Amino acid sequence: MKHGKHLRKKENRAGRSVWHRCLAVLLSAAMLAGVMIPSAAGAGLGANVEFSAKIVKDTGDTAETIQSVDSGDSFFLALDYKFSSSPDGVSYGGAAIAIQLPEYVKVDSTGSVVTSDFKQPEVAEVTLPGGQVIQRVTFPCQDRIDQGRAGIIYLKCYFENMVTPDQTVGNFNSILFTGTLTDGSGNTEKLDQRIDPVSITSMADQQWNIQKTVTDPAPAGEEIPVVTKQDGYYYVTYQIAVTDPVENMNRYGRLNCEEFSVTDTLPAADRENGGAQLVSVGYLDRSSQFQPLVEDDGYTKESNADGSLKSLTFQYVNKFDQSMVTEGQVRVPDGSLLPTTYQVTVKFDAAAYQIPTNVPFVRAVLDNQAR
Structure with missing residues (x-):
């Protein structure tokens, strides 16, 4: 009997050893393939939030991307977003989109268009650590955004007329989405996602x-x-x-x-x-x-x-x-x-x-x- 128990223990150890080796191989393969192993908090679901940005002349599905605009004339920074519909029970709270405005660019808040997931834009002056003062626009989200939500928000902008030099390029290179993801088990994960930059050129002239x-x-x-x-x-x-x-x-x-x-x-x-x-x-x-x-x-x-x-x-x-x-x-x-x-x-x-x-x-x- 003792001998039999001893044999079974050896078999269990051998089984665990094989299982550990298999797991190590899987982990190594995942790392080589560039697969991120989810963390316990929020299960790494931040990747399920998708954003894209473009500059358009008008709002709506048929709006085409533009490369330049006359100073003073309006254009829109269009932000297309999509919150994944899986897994079940995921929601997003305390979220916002922050946009640093390029030099010479101003915002027409009343002409901006938002969806039911976000509030009207807020414009504020922000002093950077080096002393530079910038204009920052924030789109706060509603108290909670459920999974599967999608839409496009439009920030109406213009270059200052009379003062913007010809061929000035407005680079929207600091667009950041932040918030907190909560999964179905109540686990949370902080989100900090940069949106790809876009740019537009201001045109102006003067003749007499x-x-x-x-x-x-x-x-x-x-x-x-x-x-x-x-x-x-x-x-x-x-x-x-x-x-x-x-x-x-x-x-x-x-x-x-x-x-x-x-x-x-x-x-x-x-x-x-x-x-x-x-x-x-x-x-x-x-x-x-x-x-x-x-x-x-x-x-x-x-x-x-x-x-x-x-x-x-x-x-x-x-x-x-x-x-x-x-x-x-x-x-x-x-x-x-x-x-x-x-x-x-x-x-x-x-x-x-x-x-x-x-x-x-x-x-x-x-x-x-x-x-």
Whole structure:
């Protein structure tokens, strides 16, 4: 009997030894194949949450991915999510999606679209350890998300118009999903899942037309205005209009010209004392009222050797002010860079252009240019 028991014990040990060897082989094979052995807490079910991101122009199933957009115009960061339907009894709580906004990108919270699984986005400034201040958007989830849930949430964004440089790339490279997974046995697992980055390029440009006209009317059938003589001088008032060649100046995809100048070169006199003398210089405000400019504060002038006026250089007056932009405003703000008309009055010594009665009359045409 004792001998028989001893044999059975040896057989059991041998069986356990074979089982251990088989388990070791299975574990080794699993490691070689890249298979992750589930942990006890939550059984490693974080992999059952799937996310994908893309940039689209509109919402809906037919929305196509876009690569670029005009500054100020809206686009959507679309986040497609799916919580696996297996195994049974799994739920997700305390979850949220956090998105770090790229530079120059703003959020239109009211235009964003969420599903019943998530709440409206929250925007906050966050100071990073190095002192950098960023904008972070958070989509908190509802108190609980059950397994099998799926949908798409849309974050409505835009690049700031007027201030975003052309070809600026907005990289959404920090999109993070966090939360707690609970399985059917009550075990929990913390989730920390990064979503693949996406990017979009902002497009913007600025072009200007410059046109110069004399305010005095031209005689019927002629193109050249004739000015009248007053107090021994001929007075000439002319305007330089700086305009956007695009018909709709209140548009997306515009740049603000922070350093903007126009140089107006007066005609060279072909006779003694025939040069121009400056009377007044200014610009027309948005009500078309003349506003004078002060030398060295709005314009500078250059004189000829005889003291007559050689040229005027204008510095742009109606400069863009960032403080005029309000949250969610995507079009050109009031008071920003729109057309400007400069107005100049000069006078010419009438005596210099008088001729003796026995000399044939030749009309004097003075031509000047602005650039």
